[in-house]
Amino acid sequence: MNYKQNNICIKKLSSNFFRHRIRIINTLFIFLTIFSFTSCSDFVEVDPPKNLLISETVFNDPSTVESVLASIYYKIREHGIVSGRSGLTTLLGIYSDELDYYGFDINSAELYNHNIVASNSLLQGWWSNAYNVIYTANDIIAGIENSNSLTIDDKERFKGQALFVRAYIHSLLSNVYGDIPYITTTNYLENNSVARLPASIVMDNIISDLISAVTLLENTPVSGERVLPSQSVAKALLARMYLYTENWELAETVSSELIDMHTLELDINSVFLKESSETLWQLKPGDSPRNTHEANELIIHAIPEQRFALNNNLLDAFELGDLRLNNWIGSTTSTDGTITLHFANKYKATFIETESLEYSIIFRLSEQYLIRAEARAKLSNISGAQQDLNAVRNRAGLPNTTANTSNDLLDAILQERRIELFAEHGHRWLDLKRTGKARAVLSLLKPNWQETHLLFPIPESELEINPNLLPQNSGY
Amino acid sequence: MKKNIQSIGKLCLFYTYFLILTPFFTTLMAATLSYQQQTIKGIITDLNGKPVAGVHIMTQKTKKGAISELDGSYEILANPDDTLVFSALGFKTLTVLISQRQEINIQLYEDATQLDEITLNAGYYSVKEKERTGNIATIKAKLIEKQPVSNPLAAMQGHLSGVNIVQSTGVPGGGFNIEIRGKNFINGVSDPLFIIDGVPYSSQSLGSNDVSGQIFSGNISPLNAINPNDIKSIEVLKDADATAIYGSRGANGVVLITTKKGKEGKTQFKANISSTLGQVSNFLELMNTEQYLEVRREGITNDGFGPFLDNPAFDFFWPDVKSWDNTRYTDWQKELIGGTAYRNNAQVSISGVSEGTQFIVNGAYQKETTVFPGEANYKKATVHSNINHQSKNNQFKIDLTTIYSNEKNLLPRSDFTSKAYTLEPNAPRLFDDEGNLNWENNTWNNPLASLEEVYEVKINTLITNAGMSYMVLPNLKFKTSVGFNIYDLASYRTLPSSARNPRFGFTSQNYSSVTTNNSKRHSWIIEPQLSWNKEWNKAKLNILFGATFQRENSQQLVQKGSGFPNDNLILNLSSAETLEILEDADGEYSYQAFFGRFNFNWNDKYIFNLTGRRDGSSRFGPGKQFGNFGAIGFAWLFSEENIFKGNSILSFGKLRGSFGVTGSDNIGDYRYLSTYNVSGLDYDGVSILEPTGIFNPLFGWEENQKLEAALEFGFFNDRVLLNASWYKNRSSNQLIGIPLAATTGFSELTGNFDATVENKGFELDLRTVNLQSKNFKWTTTFNITIPKNELVKFDDLENSTFANRFIIGKPLTIVKLFNSLGVDPETGLYQFEDYNNDGVISRVEDRQWVEDFAPKYYGGFGNTFSYKNVTLDFFFQFKKQKAFNNLRWRATPGFRGNSPVSLLDRWLEEGDTNSVQLASGGLSPSVGPSDLNQSDSNAAVSDASFIRLRNISLNYQLPTINNDLDINVYLQGQNLLTFTKYDGPDPEQPSSIRLPQLKQITLGLQVKF
Structure with a gap:
């Protein structure tokens, strides 16, 4: 109605502009008002900001998918369970008999003293960082599935990496928390009320993801600096998982494939350099520091600034003449000369170094030798086991092992793992746990030791949010 | 987006027209008829007859203004048929028709609160305090x-x-x-x-x-x-x-x-x-210092680390007690x-x-x-x-x-x-x-x-x-x-x-x-x-x-x-x-x-x-x-x-x-x-x-x-x-x-x-x-x-x-908290109500005390x-x-770092009924949780x-x-x-x-x- 009237108005008035100027103005205002009211229903639609990309566009281009994968590697390097800063290396080190803790962080002290409460923020951090990374991996898997513009090769390469990451993170979580949910979707409704799976089922899932990853990464060329997971990396984890699940034949088969493909670094001083030949996967540091978090955490510059020092039991466990004692361990003495502390010095370049010399190594070949040695010992292949064990020993300047029975060999391998893999990703603790020796060793060292300490508590706030995760691991 | 920019453009254009054209119309329309104006004089007083200075006088039609002098007098030029508005702070505003008069003396009424005068800004419009329908403070x-x-x-x-x-x-x-x-x-x-x-x-x-x-x-x-x-x-x-x-x-x-x-x-x-x-x-x-060091030593000893206190090799661990000047x-x-x-x-x-x-x-x-x-x-x-x-x-x-x-x-x-x-x-x-x-x-x-x-x-x-x-x-x-x-x-x-x-x-x-x-x-x-x-x-x-x-x-x-x-x-x-x-x-x-x-x-x-x-x-x-x-x-x-x-x-x-x-x-x-x-x-x-x-x-x-x-x-x-x-x-x-x-x-x-x-x-x-x-x-x-x-x-x-x-x-x-039952006279530790009677004090189940x-x-x-x-x-x-x-940030004496003196009222030996639990250097596994729970209990809430x-x-x-x-x-x-x-x-x-x-x-x- 208004519209019609106004039209008539305009016709009438346009000829008599001056005489009817008031009406003209009037009309203009009504016009303006109508204009205001009819225009711009899309006024409230805005362009996305420059720092955000809409998800669909991410999976249309291989380079943006690489960027998403890069976010995973960045995150695991900087935070959480893999990181040299707050991950297994330091925290399982102080939890077991590798490291002594001298710092003042309450949460770390709880681990060191074995008086962990379920609200420990480090453990909460491990949990949430891990599942955030797993979400990203699952989003990649789903995103490339629906993408039409990626090549088959790209799809395989990306999916292989994502599956590996998913398996790897779950494996670390299951090691320390026991029964955990295995997350394979990004559907938050499902994941928000997910229940825990028995650790054995988690392990089955990990292995099946790894088998797919190994196939998918078949044709992926290995990156020059080995800073991205390759097929070998997936195999390395697979061999470890077979070992953990006591599937000796397969552990031997898979580790053999790796040992045949790669070579041990023979110079003991080059094992942790970025060029080391035995490295299967390492995380490249960023700009600050340009070297590893591990070196900055573990090296003691002065007393009393120490945070992590090697436990004397570990120092005593080295055999005479072991090159690793001199080359992988450092020491600092206080100014008054009364105290000397030893520290893990596998990585040597700290923040003071402005050149990038060392990367954080996640998988290396000597672990595979020890995996195969253990598998062979279990399979009663005595000479094979000796051979593998000696490969690691000889490099460290030690003579061949004298163990010649299956059981002696298993003890010798455990000892060798303790020395070779000290202060690396909590191998020592996980070995004590899986071989049932944790109580015998730790009850002497940790007055608060309880049998239930084999597992960490599920973060308390998570139990509050998702009661399906109940019950809490016993003892917490 | 394009359409959008266009429409904004149109809008802007329109406003430009509006701004340019408006002054013309204004001038045209501003031509008002002017009458013969004359000066109007008068004296303004209050009810007691005292002159009122500073009264604002305004003609309603021509919007001319004037202000009364110290002796209450005023002068203003106005049309004979106009209306004068007298307003002053503390007085009720008065409107008076001139009706051809030349002298108008005014008595103003004091206004306690000027309810009529207060105009409130309601955003798109303004409203008189008296007439508002909404709540505007x-x-x-x-x-x-x-x-x-x-x-x-x-x-x-x-x-x-x-x-x-x-x-x-x-x-x-x-x-x-x-x-x-x-x-x-x-x-x-x-x-x-x-x-x-x-x-x-x-x-x-x-x-x-x-x-x-x-x-x-x-x-x-x-x-x-x-x-x-x-x-x-x-x-x-x-x-x-x-x-x-x-x-x-x-x-x-x-x-x-x-x-x-x-x-x-x-x-x-x-x-x-x-x-x-x-x-x-x-x-x-x-x-x-004295009080602090006392509870520190006591705490470290309570935690079972007393012998280490005398060992100089551990001095670095508690510099406040051992290395620093104990009298400072x-x-x-x-x-x-x-x-x-x-x-x-x-x-x-x-x-x-x-x-x-x-x-x-x-x-x-x-x-x-x-x-x-x-x-x-x-x-x-x-x-x-x-x-x-x-x-x-x-x-x-x-x-x-x-x-x-x-x-x-x-x-x-x-x-x-x-x-x-x-x-x-x-x-x-x-x-x-x-x-x-x-x-x-x-x-x-x-x-x-x-x-x-x-x-x-x-x-x-x-x-x-x-x-x-x-x-x-x-x-x-x-x-x-x-x-x-x-x-x-x-x-x-x-x-x-x-x-x-x-x-x-x-x-x-x-x-x-x-x-x-x-x-x-x-x-x-x-x-x-x-x-x-x-x-x-x-x-x-x-x-x-x-x-x-x-x-x-x-x-x-x-x-x-x-x-x-x-x-x-x-x-x-x-x-x-x-x-x-x-x-x-x-x-x-x-x-x-x-x-x-x-x-x-x-x-x-x-x-x-x-x-x-x-x-x-x-x-x-x-x-x-x-x-x-x-x-x-x-x-x-x-x-x-x-x-x-x-x-x-x-x-x-x-x-x-x-x-x-x-x-x-x-x-x-x-x-x-x-x-x-x-x-x-x-x-x-x-x-x-x-x-x-x-x-x-x-x-x-x-x-x-x-x-x-x-x-x-x-x-x-x-x-x-x-x-x-x-x-x-x-x-x-x-x-x-x-x-x-x-x-x-x-x-x-x-x-x-x-x-x-x-x-x-x-x-x-x-x-x-x-x-x-x-x-x-x-x-x-x-x-x-x-x-x-x-x-x-x-x-x-x-x-x-x-x-x-x-x-x-x-x-x-609200916050949900533990119900603190004070210090156990036997152990010297804080105790809490176990709401679900499972023998364990857990944050999930036992924080049932509600404070607002x-x-x-x-x-x-x-x-x-x-x-x-x-x-x-x-x-x-x-x-x-x-x-x-204060219990929210420190509930136990003896931790490193100073704390309020109220924490001195601590449990010392079996049978004590003090309000604060035993001192601890933060090294004992049992003190930590009860300290944490106390900070998260109703004891940490006060008026x-x-x-x-x-x-x-x-x-x-x-x-x-x-x-x-x-x-x-x-x-x-x-x-x-x-x-x-x-x-x-x-x-x-x-x-x-x-x-x-x-x-x-x-x-x-x-x-x-």
């Missing part, structure tokens, strides 16, 4: 000027019922929390919509936690940019009737800040200088937060008038130091100007306001307060003999090192608004308001190697870093409006119709440079060896609305008000962007009914009520999209892209229903004014960042939740003129608010992620006495509430009610030497006295890490001529 310049504060929110504290404002830190330039009528939403900010001279002003800080986290927790109040002395009035819109016209942004209430306008009268020059001294209002009673004592509170903060303030303002044009320019400069050691200071310069012009026939009006402010705040990078409370009393000296920072053989972190670590922020704020109105027809007014706002923040924080213990080997090359935050927010708004007023014999009709177009762009760039050739170059990012971009974000927010008001007044007795708004916001996904809001309000002035007419007691009576719906879109931009975030970081040269979060394309407006009923009375010729309101607001369709289990990959998801939160309450405002004689006047104001917050509905709460946070039927502000931290009631009580030239004001603020006490002398002000007006000179001297105090039983630093802002509020004394001088 106001504070005027007169009251604001008496308070020596630098943030407008500080001036409002305690004065307005239903408005709860808490200062978050005593550090200058910090922020405030404001809540109007309670917390409406489970998540999201409770900030109201701020509108400064018609321009919406975001109160959200653009601070970055990477830069200012440790000094302000990132919160920098943009409202600091407004100089309180530039404010003419602040109106707070509270109920549906007043806020519904702001639609989706009105749910948390609306605060309208109106700055001073040029006013009629002669050119006036005003200067104001003042000096303020401030000190922390309250210090804690902490242990001295430093009062760290005095050392670190015990200084005096100075504030100097200078202001100059010029206002004047010339033929239809009024102007005011006001410049102010302020410098404020802190109570911290070092050179920290906060400088602020503001310029405010207003110019308004009306055409001779009053048909065209234009009003331009510009506020510009420049703030520079230089502070240490972190607040010293928590250090002041927790540093060991025998901690080493700060400087060695050479005057360098003392590191005491690397046994401690020197707190003054953080003085080398500087935080600086520079903020430029510009708010401009142009309002134009034009009477299209005698009753039809077109008005448009165009506003523009820039908020520009540049801050940095340095971490030079010189602030670190030299023994670490940190150098400028490997350690020094600077983090900068450059943020900007620009917004513009255009609001065209048409209003139509018509008066009949008994009826008045007022219709308003308008539209809003608003767009806001924000940008934030946070960069970190590290590795410098030397520390002197640390501010130069180009000398940094590596440059990281921590955040490079931008956001766009578009907002569009149509609004209207229909107001009908019958015989000044029945008033009916209808408001509505249709809103669209870019914060929601397609199909969810628009929402409708509206309210209905009425008022019945029953004192106008015949039975009350001429009643000698009741002079004014009104019953009013309103109901309506408002909303909230306060959830951040782009939250409905599934996105990946570019963070500027990289791995192996590949820049990283990470998922932003779980997205939800379906969320929509939050809704807030407001219901209000109120009674207003005026007694004894309005000398006693009483307003009582009752309100009930219900918020539903709650937009909640629903906490997610970490297994989803993220910690929360935004979505609408079928939960209802109710806020109801009772507000009472009382204003009285107790005594009024020729020389003496005593007035009192009192307000009280009794709020009640309740979670009314939350489907399936038990199975939701909020199961452990909320209880249906209880307020949102919302205030039970709060308000203010003020008195003003004036005798001749002296005026004395004092204002008390009071609040009844509970809060966490934090207070009565605070918020403001006291004494003003003396010097006897005038000549008529044009007006000199005032004033003495003002802020927070000088606090009555409370609370044992923490500050009952108003219970915190052990933020600087408590300061008590301040100001001396000032004002000259006007």
Whole structure:
């Protein structure tokens, strides 16, 4: 109605502009008002900001998918369970008999003293960082599935990496928390009320993801600096998982494939350099520091600034003449000369170094030798086991092992793992746990030791949010 | 988008036409007929026959003005058929027809409260106090000027019922929390919509936690940019009737800040200088060295480490007990937060008038130091100007306001307060003999090192608004308001190697870093409006119709440079060896609305008000962007009914009520999209892209229903004014960042939740003129608010992620705590009620004790006495509430770091029934959890009610030497006295890490001529 009237108005008035100027103005205002009211229903639609990309566009281009994968590697390097800063290396080190803790962080002290409460923020951090990374991996898997513009090769390469990451993170979580949910979707409704799976089922899932990853990464060329997971990396984890699940034949088969493909670094001083030949996967540091978090955490510059020092039991466990004692361990003495502390010095370049010399190594070949040695010992292949064990020993300047029975060999391998893999990703603790020796060793060292300490508590706030995760691991 | 730009283009073009053409029309129409004018004279007196000076006389038609002389005489040129309007502060306005007279003597009636005179700004329209149908609380310049504060929110504290404002830190330039009528939403900010001279002003800080986290927790109040002395009035819109016209942004209430306008009268020059001294209002009673070392040793021994205490090899582990001087004592509170903060303030303002044009320019400069050691200071310069012009026939009006402010705040990078409370009393000296920072053989972190670590922020704020109105027809007014706002923040924080213990080997090359935050927010708004007023014999009709177009762009760039050739170059990012971009974000927010008001007044007795708004916001996904809001309000002035007419007691009576719906879109931009975030970081040269979060394309407006009923009375010729309101607001369709289990990959998801939160309450405002004689006047104001917050509905709460946070039927502000049963006389450890009787005290199951931290009631009580030239004001603020006490941060004696002396009352041996558990050095596994649980129990909650002398002000007006000179001297105090039983630093802002509020004394001088 208004519209019609106004039209008539305009016709009438346009000829008599001056005489009817008031009406003209009037009309203009009504016009303006109508204009205001009819225009711009899309006024409230805005362009996305420059720092955000809409998800669909991410999976249309291989380079943006690489960027998403890069976010995973960045995150695991900087935070959480893999990181040299707050991950297994330091925290399982102080939890077991590798490291002594001298710092003042309450949460770390709880681990060191074995008086962990379920609200420990480090453990909460491990949990949430891990599942955030797993979400990203699952989003990649789903995103490339629906993408039409990626090549088959790209799809395989990306999916292989994502599956590996998913398996790897779950494996670390299951090691320390026991029964955990295995997350394979990004559907938050499902994941928000997910229940825990028995650790054995988690392990089955990990292995099946790894088998797919190994196939998918078949044709992926290995990156020059080995800073991205390759097929070998997936195999390395697979061999470890077979070992953990006591599937000796397969552990031997898979580790053999790796040992045949790669070579041990023979110079003991080059094992942790970025060029080391035995490295299967390492995380490249960023700009600050340009070297590893591990070196900055573990090296003691002065007393009393120490945070992590090697436990004397570990120092005593080295055999005479072991090159690793001199080359992988450092020491600092206080100014008054009364105290000397030893520290893990596998990585040597700290923040003071402005050149990038060392990367954080996640998988290396000597672990595979020890995996195969253990598998062979279990399979009663005595000479094979000796051979593998000696490969690691000889490099460290030690003579061949004298163990010649299956059981002696298993003890010798455990000892060798303790020395070779000290202060690396909590191998020592996980070995004590899986071989049932944790109580015998730790009850002497940790007055608060309880049998239930084999597992960490599920973060308390998570139990509050998702009661399906109940019950809490016993003892917490 | 294209279409969009075009349409804006059209709009702009139209306004240009409008601006160019309007003056022509104005001139044409301004041609009014002029009659023969004559001079009218007279004397103005009060009821006692005393002459009244300074009365403003105005001719109603020709808008000429004059002012009465000291002897009450006046002269004015006027048409014989015109009407004269006499108005003066403290008197009722009188309108007199000239009807050909040449001498008109006038007697003015004193008006206690000027109920008729008070006009309230309701945003898009203004309304007389007497005729309002909604709830609008106001504070005027007169009251604001008496308070020596630098943030407008500080001036409002305690004065307005239903408005709860808490200062978050005593550090200058910090922020405030404001809540109007309670917390409406489970998540999201409770900030109201701020509108400064018609321009919406975001109160959200653009601070970055990477830069200012440790000094302000990132919160920098943009409202600091407004100089309180530039404010003419602040109106707070509270109920549906007043806020519904702001639609989706009105749910948390609306605060309208109106700055001073040029006013009629002669050119006036005003200067104001003042000096303020401030000190922390309250210090804690902490242990001295002897007490501290006693509990330390006792604790370490209790933990079973006693033998190690004597072994020098372990000295490094407890330097406070073994290495440091055991007789040394430093009062760290005095050392670190015990200084005096100075504030100097200078202001100059010029206002004047010339033929239809009024102007005011006001410049102010302020410098404020802190109570911290070092050179920290906060400088602020503001310029405010207003110019308004009306055409001779009053048909065209234009009003331009510009506020510009420049703030520079230089502070240490972190607040010293928590250090002041927790540093060991025998901690080493700060400087060695050479005057360098003392590191005491690397046994401690020197707190003054953080003085080398500087935080600086520079903020430029510009708010401009142009309002134009034009009477299209005698009753039809077109008005448009165009506003523009820039908020520009540049801050940095340095971490030079010189602030670190030299023994670490940190150098400028490997350690020094600077983090900068450059943020900007620009917004513009255009609001065209048409209003139509018509008066009949008994009826008045007022219709308003308008539209809003608003767009806001924000940008934030946070960069970190590290590795410098030397520390002197640390501010130069180009000398940094590596440059990281921590955040490079931008956001766009578009907002569009149509609004209207229909107001009908019958015989000044029945008033009916209808408001509505249709809103669209870019914060929601397609199909969810628009929402409708509206309210209905009425008022019945029953004192106008015949039975009350001429009643000698009741002079004014009104019953009013309103109901309506408002909303909230306060959830951040782009939250409905599934996105990946570019963070500027990289791995192996590949820049990283990470998922932003779980997205939800379906969320929509939050809704807030407001219901209000109120009674207003005026007694004894309005000398006693009483307003009582009752309100009930219900918020539903709650937009909640629903906490997610970490297994989803993220910690929360935004979505609408079928939960209802109710806020109801009772507000009472009382204003009285107790005594009024020729020389003496005593007035009192009192307000009280009794709020009640309740979670009314939350489907399936038990199975939701909020199961452990909320209880249906209880307020949102509750906390669940352990029930502390005191210390077990056997073990010496704190004991707690085991609610589920499973033998274990667990945080999930056994925190069943409920405490509510919302205030039970709060308000203010003020008195003003004036005798001749002296005026004395004092204002008390009071609040009844509970809060966490000192046990919240330390519940066990013997841990490293100082603690309150109250912890000395500890368990020593079996059978003791002391209130504090046994001392511990923090090394025993059993003490840790019980210490933690005690801090999270009802024992850590105590009464934090207070009565605070918020403001006291004494003003003396010097006897005038000549008529044009007006000199005032004033003495003002802020927070000088606090009555409370609370044992923490500050009952108003219970915190052990933020600087408590300061008590301040100001001396000032004002000259006007």
